[in-house]
Amino acid sequence: MSNNRYSVGLIIVAVGIVLLLGKLGVFGFFWGTFWPVFLLAPGLLFHALYFNRTLPSGVLIPGGILVTISILFFLCTLFGWGLMAYLWPGFIFAVAVGLYEFYLFDKHSPRGTLVAALVLAIVSGVLFGMTILFTVGIYFIALVLIAVGAYLIFFNKQRRPW
Secondary structure: OHHHHHHHHHHHHHHHHHHHHHHOOHHHHHHHHHOOHHHHHHHHHHHHHHHOOOOOHHHHHHHHHHHHHHHHHHHHHHHOHHHHHHHOOHHHHHHHHHHHHHHHHOOOOOHHHHHHHHHHHHHHHHHHHHHHHHHHHHHHHHHHHHHHHHHHHHOOOOOOOO
16 A cells, blocks of 8 residues: 555656646747647658558658658747748648658659659749748848949949049
């Protein structure tokens, strides 16, 4: 009976600590920061089960998608969700990663798998480039104009005012 009371006492203390930490907001911080682990874990599990020869190669498609999307979500939880305005083409790229893994590791995958992965990766890259160009590209253009103007002003051989 003494071991039973000891175990019950440990459980009561553990529940009390969990309740106290919950009221102090510790779990809210961890959940708010590390929730993408719940997407990363199944993705890595799919990869592990494939490489252990437990599941067929088709699980690499959702595995690659889940791992890539969890990385996107980790970046957004760490650096702010405003980053999603630039990273949204990553969702298309996630499908390309999954399809490419399937093509790479399955000897009998159809050739169309590689073509689909490449097309999606190119579309994702173009959309990412356009997003960067339209959002921060104006700053780049302004800096180039300033540099060209400064070059014309300071490296003018004739040095005549107007």
